Amino acid sequence: MVQAQFWYVYQTHCLLGKCKQPEKAYELFQAMIREGCVVNHESYTALLSAYGRSGLFDKAFTLLEEMKNNPDCQPDVHTYSILIKSCLQVFAFDKAQMLLSDMESLGVRPNTITYNTLIDAYGKAKMFAEMEATLVKMLSEKNCEPDVWTMNSTIRAFGSSGQIEMMEKCYEKLQSAGIEPTIMTFNILLDSYGKAGDYKKMSAVMEYMQAYHYSWTIVTYNVVIDAFGRAGDLRRMGYLFQLMQSERIKPSCVTLCSLVRAYGQAGKPEKIGGVLRFIENSDIKLDTVFFNCLADAYGRMGYFVEMKGVLKLMEQKGCKPDKITCRTMIKAYSSKGMTKHVKELQDLARSVERSEFQRKKPDF
Structure with a gap:
């Protein structure tokens, strides 16, 4: 029994x-x-x-x-x-x-987990008044101490919505309450400053992490590489990519998308070629999102032969084009009045939609 x-x-x-x-x-x-x-x-x-x-x-x-x-x-x-x-x-x-x-x-009585769950949900829903009220109530409880999850959820909510001043106030208040930040905390701060275009503060966080020996993760590198790429600072972006490899941190598709996007915006096809050569010498498994970024980069620069070649490259790598692939390429061709190519892509888009419908169709 x-x-x-x-x-x-x-x-x-x-x-x-x-x-x-x-x-x-x-x-x-x-x-x-x-x-x-x-x-x-x-x-x-x-x-x-x-x-x-x-x-x-x-x-x-x-x-x-x-x-x-x-x-x-x-x-x-x-x-x-x-x-x-x-x-x-x-x-x-x-x-x-x-x-x-x-x-x-x-x-x-609610405990720390209960409050953290509420704070995180309110933050993701951008219900800031409710999130702050919950945090205040939590801080007023005698036996319900906030922790680093409380800190991360709160600063992520404010940071992702561009409320940098509120993010900083919450960070300082919770840190003064004795909560020690983690690498995830710093990644959130870096991402928030990067998206707000405040590269001075982002650099200050990077220096702080190095001074206090916080080991960077792939998320850290992806955040800063993307931020400097969007800012058009290709030199610093490239340096961080090299540093990432020297630290033996394997780049992901997210890393590669950031590089390709930045080089496409800067009109640097030779640099995109360098990224593709790097991929050929690695075992990184590519996904459709990466190829969509690649197609978009070539389309922006008017490199239509290379953009069309992305479809062949996808086939070689076992990736299927999706609706975004088709829309990206149609938009690029349409901007130059290349109607013949637009029609070909429209036919492909219909084929993709049929395939997706068949995959999602319930099995009775």
Whole structure:
């Protein structure tokens, strides 16, 4: 019996925690009951998590009521936090607020994870008033300390919307509260300053990271390479790309897209050729997004033979063109009145749309 109970609990938790298979999880839940296993708080919370992750909120809330009516399986902050997160992932803020009210009525206090989940969701939805109010409430709690996740979610929200001054104030306030920034924090600051065009402050962050020995990650390099590329500072962009390789950090398609985009905007086809030669001598797996950037760069420069050659290169690399590939090339040809080529691409676009429809068509 003990072994059976362990197996059912283990299987149920695996299904709930990692997979969106609420039906199978429910079957295991019922099997536990039939086998005489103790259905405890963890089992209920696990099943509720499966329903929440799958968007089956009616079933999740019904199960929550069952837990509330069972003295041995009362929902706790973990149960509520899981369900709140599921609601916020589909922007169901009304449901999340209802759960918070329910917690308060039961005397269940939110913890750091609950608040971080709310702050992150409000930030992504650009609901800044709600995000700030949640942060203020969190800071007022005695036993609910903000952490680096709080910091990162807050500064990302303000930084991504261009509210640099608010981002800096939050960063300073949370740092003065004893929260130590991580490499992710600095990546967010770099990205925010780069997109705001404040390269002086971006450089200051880079110098700070080097002075205090924060090891750069591929995300760090991608952020700064893209920022200097968009600014047209090809010399610094190229230096960072070389530095990245000397640090034995393998470039990704994101890195290569930034390089190609910058060289295309600067009208440097020979530099794009250099990127392609680098790719030939590497094992980097290219994707359709990269080829779309490449086609766009050649189209901007009026290199139509090379742009058309992108389709052949995609075929060689096992990448299929998508709607963006076709639109990018059609736009380039149209700008020069090359109607024959436009028609060819329009035929290709229709073929791509048919293929995508067939892939998405449900199998009855």
